[in-house]
Amino acid sequence: MLTERQLRILQVIVDDFIQTAQPIGSRAISNKQDVAYSAATIRNDMAELEQLGLIEKTHTSSGRIPSEKGYRFYVDHLLTPFHLSRQDTSAIKQTFSTNIRQMEEVVQQSAALLSELTNYTSIILGPELLETKLKHIQILTLSDFSAVMILVTDTGHVEHKSFRIPDGMDHAEMEKVVNILNDRLAGVPLMMVPGRLKSEVQELLKQHTVHFDTMFAYLRSFMETEQPLKLYFGGKTNILMQPDFQDLNKLRSLYTMIEEEGETIARLLKGEQNGLHVSIGTENKLSAMQDCSFVTASYTADGIHMGTVALLGPTRMEYSRVMSLMHVLTNKLTSAYQDWQK
Amino acid sequence: MLTERQLRILQVIVDDFIQTAQPIGSRAISNKQDVAYSAATIRNDMAELEQLGLIEKTHTSSGRIPSEKGYRFYVDHLLTPFHLSRQDTSAIKQTFSTNIRQMEEVVQQSAALLSELTNYTSIILGPELLETKLKHIQILTLSDFSAVMILVTDTGHVEHKSFRIPDGMDHAEMEKVVNILNDRLAGVPLMMVPGRLKSEVQELLKQHTVHFDTMFAYLRSFMETEQPLKLYFGGKTNILMQPDFQDLNKLRSLYTMIEEEGETIARLLKGEQNGLHVSIGTENKLSAMQDCSFVTASYTADGIHMGTVALLGPTRMEYSRVMSLMHVLTNKLTSAYQDWQK
DNA sequence: GATTAGCACTCGTTTATAGGGAGTGCTAAA
């Protein structure tokens, strides 16, 4: 069991390392204003903390740095409630002050804001489309040969895809198809659209158009593929600017992950529980993230999981401030979403 | 004036450095299969080439590497016509073999292809919207308070934006607005839309809707802002994997440029002349690019500049192959575009 | 006169060695 003093020392070590990114020795700790013990005393406690695996040496005679386990302990037990600075709160307020015209915009701006305030990389999984319903389908002919299919959801999200008009299909026939689609699919939750397409629309289409085969293939490819998990990044470069990443290869693999593992990250965020969650170092499954900490926070609407805000920074992360910021931000996103729905 | 042999030596130096990224000495050159001169002879010529600023030493007694001027000379005078390998041509053929449904897709795939074949970073400025015409405008009400405006061009491009319905505006009135817009703006080239909006639509709207002020403001913001220069990247991480970039800070500034200078790059590409163009090292205006070479090639349709394909790599770039590839690619893009238009 | 062989010289790279300093672990005193 850790003594009060040992807890305090661990806290100082983590706090200091978060700030300076340098190992800290017993003497330096002892010299701090609000520490009253001698270097020797602190050394003894440090030895014990090290034994417990909460702090580490970089070499035999160096100062100590927090271990992964140390960060974990810090996050779980030593986090002092942080109240945000005036600048932080006013920055957030300002971002959410403009009239909401489109949810995507708000999310994008939130990502930018979060990364700007923290200097880490923010990733937000956009409002999930699970609950959104199909509002309207439209086909617009562009030329004799090509047309574009447009799909609008009740959240104002628009998807579109061009396609080649099957030879010999005329305008009236196209209209018939669109009418069937709207009749059968409007108001249906997006996630159920592919199912409905098969169960209800397929047969109807077969009866009403001679170009059933091609059209149905188009529709399937359109509606089945186009349900991407939208990720919004903020400050992609931020994390690479951190002094923690001096190693060329780590830098490269981190960058590669951000650029190319969007899918994986999206799935990761999608699986996130409600509430704030911190993954430290090797607690992360993605190997490129194993020198980072990853903080996630979901936002909800009417208790339903809508999306997830995440922040990628070095393990040496300003946990306290970050978690407060994200707490506020997710609340703001929730209420923004509710406002938007009226 | 350079002798035949000096030209040959310069060529060998550049070719070798492009392959190995290592300085090369007189002995190594002399040992090459197709070089018949002794190391001493080559040394003499190298001294002269250095005097002319075409090659450099990294230190007093090192092998030589091409200077920027050397690359320039190489590109201008020593480039051997390159015929693409079977793999290259078939890869290109395959990318363009699928039926074209949407121009944007083709461009995106071209970018991916180019970066994959070269291991550099490709950037393509999408087909310019100058020539595209507005096909259709639609407003769809999502709820009593919100609606989404959708704009479709004759190329199948779709833009959309949500907005808040002015208090008290009913469906009939909205429809009137849309009718006016379609009546006056359909078929108008995108670049002229903002002008027409002012010259023709403004007055008409004023007469037909009591909510003129808000609606007109929406329209303006929508149509004036939404003419972005679309950039498609391929292999964003590729260039950072090049052994040429070992310096952490260079790496970071390069990355930052790619991530955040999209606007600048877009403008750069937009201003590009027709034909292939190579910028080497400090010939580039962007400081982050000054250790890179930047090859651009425009693609046209009916003689009109449509967009630009660009490739960002180290100055030590496989110029010959790259330029052949880009030549073929722009031709393919041009014909793809013409096919698409029918 | 052009080409080549030979050789001294330069400079980066590696290895070995020594001194300084920050920080620890342990022991003994307070």
Next chain:
DNA sequence: TTTAGCACTCCCTATAAACGAGTGCTAATC
């Protein structure tokens, strides 16, 4: 239980020496 004192460890830097790749120059060769 806390603290002062001290030997010890290991990183870091500086210095020196050996090595080697490559050059520049001179003199010999074709």
